Amino acid sequence: MEHECEDCLIFQQTDLFSQGFPIVEEIRRQGKLCDVTLKVDDESFSAHRIILAATIPYFHAMFTNDMLESKQKDIVIRGIDPGALEALINFAYSGRVALDNNNVQSLLAGASFLQLTKVRDACAQFLKRRFHPNNVLGIRYFADVHGCAPLVEAAEKYIQQYFCEVSLSEEFLNLSCAEVLDIVKSDELHVVSEEQVFEAVMRWVSKDGGSRKQHLPQLLAKVRLPLLTPQYLTDRVAVEELVKTSHECRDLLDEARDYHLMPERRPLLQSFRKRPRSCSCVMGNIFAVGGLTKTGDSLSTVEVYDPAVDTWQMAEAMSMMRSRVGVAVMHNRLYAFGGYNGYDRLSTVEVFDPQKKAWGRVASMQCKRSAVGAAALNDRLYVCGGYDGVTSLNTVECYNPERNEWTYLANMTRHRSAGGVVAFDAHIYALGGHDGLSIFDSVECYSPQTGKWTSVGPMQTRRCRLGVATLNGKLYVCGGYDGSTFLQTVEMYDPDTNQWQYVAPLNVMRSRVALVANMGKLWAIGGYDGVSNLSTVEVYDPSANAWSFVSPMCAHEGGVGVGVIPTF
Template identity: 60%
Template sequence: MADDRVVFCKEDLPIAAFPIIVDIRKQGKLCDVTLKVGEQKFSCHRIILAATIPYFNAMFTHDMVEAKQDEISMQGIDASALESLVNFAYTGKVELDQNNVQSLLIAASFLHLQSVKEACCDFLKERLHPQNCLSVRAFADQYMCSDLVESANKFIQNSFKQVAGTEEFLGLDRADLTDIISRDELNVNNEEQVFEAVMAWVKHVMNKRKEHLPELMVRVRLPLLTPQYLSDKVATEELVKSSLQCRDLLDEARDYHLMPERRTLLQTFKTRPRCCTDIPGVIYAVGGLTSSGDSLSTVEYFDPVVGRWIVAEAMSTMRSRVGVSVLNGLLYAIGGYNGSERLCTVEVFDPDSHRWKKVAAMNCKRSALGAASLNGKLFVCGGYDGVSSLRSVELYDPKNNVWVMSTSMHKYRSAAGVAILHGEIYACGGHDGLSIFDSVECFNMTTGLWRTVASMNSKRCRLGVAALNGQLYAVGGYDGAMFLKTVERYDPTTNTWEYVKQMKVKRSRVAVAATYGKVYAIGGYDGQANLNCVEMYDPSTDTWSFVSSMSAHEGGVGVGVVPMENCSM
């Protein structure tokens, strides 16, 4: 016997009904409550407000006094913002602009309209700039918008030089200034910029602020300044000369330079280089391999904002398994393999002039090397010289155009992943020609020593490594049996690795870069073919998604991120 009950569902009924309710309200019909702000009044329907605005839901359904009143006075809320949010209750739409966004955020916070509050935060995030980021951060902190506070903090760190030149910066209170200049992640070319920002802040209201200089100078990393700058600029500054505490800090910095044998005793946060790992920039893909195995001189770049790859000026040399790093806004292509021999040559690309030029060659031939920049120097670690894997390390001084040998790693590492985290160089995985490693070692510039840290969960060579948000990501690679799509993340505070979401595609010889708060896995080899596809990891959602594929490469590239301020496209 057939069931004689049927449920008919008109799914668009709520959507169709609300425009009619809006028309009824415009006619002033069936309204049963009036909201009053000052002299302005807004006629509404209790049931609509209760259904769409949590504040009114609580008011009208919990026997509050206002539940029975025909007219309700609203205190502490802007009239135009309330009008916009009442309209939102009926239409689901609200228009945001520079003039109303703050008052709307305050009103939405008051009414517990979280979706509108988040939309206001997103609006402000997208419009952060050096002139407003400090006031936006203070506003966001007041109204407990934690994501917006974090975005403003990152913007301040990434754009410190520009922010430090604003009136808002000079108007900071001492606590906020101390907080900013204490951060490891400040994006500065050198510590001179921090010292000069502090002096500008003190001199802006010198009579009231000069007493704070000693405690601020503690947060300036004076040992990172050159001896010449310490003598010519810091020691001659009258405010420093007139402060016994500041002179003691200056002497401590001089001792650091004059007595290198005591540096291990003087090692504090003051000797730790600043290291901003989340600078918005353009990803350059350099060299690589064709499907037939030939090396390439091809270069292209990816702007995450535009979302597409564009071919750039080619190198003068074909290079696969090339080391790539960015120093002072310039892109370096280091060593590699040209199809017949391993290379010691190095060339550098200036994004402003769009030209490559050769600089001093390394002391050793290296392909499958790791490269990173730190404290004004370029470091290359390990690699393969055509005969064996290497554990030697070289550093390049761009001022003198010279490579010198540095402390060797503990292990011979070819095809390792190398990145900078909290002012230290990490070398992850790789192989020595016989064994593939899960081990990780870390170099501290102050001590001049490598130390072993926690091993990865997987053995990996030909992996990619990048630092983001104070953590290290090890991506893909080859473990001796399988081409990997697994990804793991290192937390230096706990010295532990944990797996995160794996990629969609297996990638050995993968290049990895971090920018705009995301990690990009670029190209590689899946065990059957070279890859031109690119995936992006979002740590906030623990998800990978495909973005535009490379247009001129088939895999095996080296990558570097050039800060936006250095790009002229």
């Protein structure tokens, strides 16, 4: 390469170093011109002082700062595996190092010792891909000892995401009490129910009940007992012998029972005990189901969004067309309830199995329902309200997947078509909607324990065709229609204060919008802005209180039902 200026010509050979270093490596292999020998245990490695100083920070500091070793021919190195040192000296000449299951840990330790951060990070990436519930705790400990913070953080996220599987491992049972406490107190554990945290604690204590039972009160204080059902508290927790024989444990049990028996005292309870855990690192694929074409026709189409690559693609279609469809996810299976096929309201229900990539039919609801809300809670599916073609509904049905049957529950206090329905704080919440005459701001919640609906604080804006989701112990609603305006406002409900407050609005008006939580954020999908059906999607970051657009749907124009299937 040549660069000309007025009085000179500068020649630069860009491949000089890539050609020169292999020659230096060959000179070392022949044992020529070497001026230093590194000794570790009973092995010795000859090298060139200038090459080591230029490529390895540890030796740069040693050889350029007038340390005693800077003038020694033989240098003893301690605290590094001989095989790792040899591989990393070779790396200094070639820029290459081979990682495998047998050497990766010694290489990570050696790279940390020699301050080769890029090699250390490559080892960390290698280990991340080999995380397993049976080894992740050990890898986290190893990474922490060697100061590899990125690997520690990745291991902790894995432990949170796969807590149930990790808690069954031998490594978990061999943790210290302090280490178990550090895990079970986390807000970020991904659990279907707090039962899984209680059972994990009891497994750890029972591994050595004699010496570990003294730690149970301390551990049980981090289990969110008020989130357990009254039946589980009575039938499982209260009969546990280690709980019965501890005053502190019985006090915690009584506190949880009071939470259910005396709702008026809930504000007095420590907030973390009643706050559902929410694992922000769990990533799921978002399925958009049914909905409408630009011309308003119903669809059987399904598409799926992968947030890791910000891409929508087609998925397996349902067996029938469904707009204004209810959607819920339970046990990693996606259910589609009722809807409108273009000429009739439907009672049929179908379920998508992501493993088989196929839809199947289950028992039909007892009532035809479009514009229906649906939610999953404690191994049951709930559908609330909707429209049967004649009137808005206040009826509620519950599906038992083990029996493949539907039963009616207590009616809602309002007839709610196009309302929002969501599981939150161990209850089913029904929000907004309309009865054919009025649009509501009211909110009510159903307790599976009492079988009753009770009113909670109303939204600040009346809404039908709204989106609703839960995130970080709060309830969010977005968009909808208030009878005169297509809405872009967003509200957040705090169960501790029983109050709603506005947060950042959507970027566009969205009626018939779907809202889901995923990866610690909210995703508002599709809708209608008063002129057009929408394919656009925007995401809410609660830490920034801001919405931003991501890739639009590829096959839908609003009116979709949406569910998230975790990608474990």
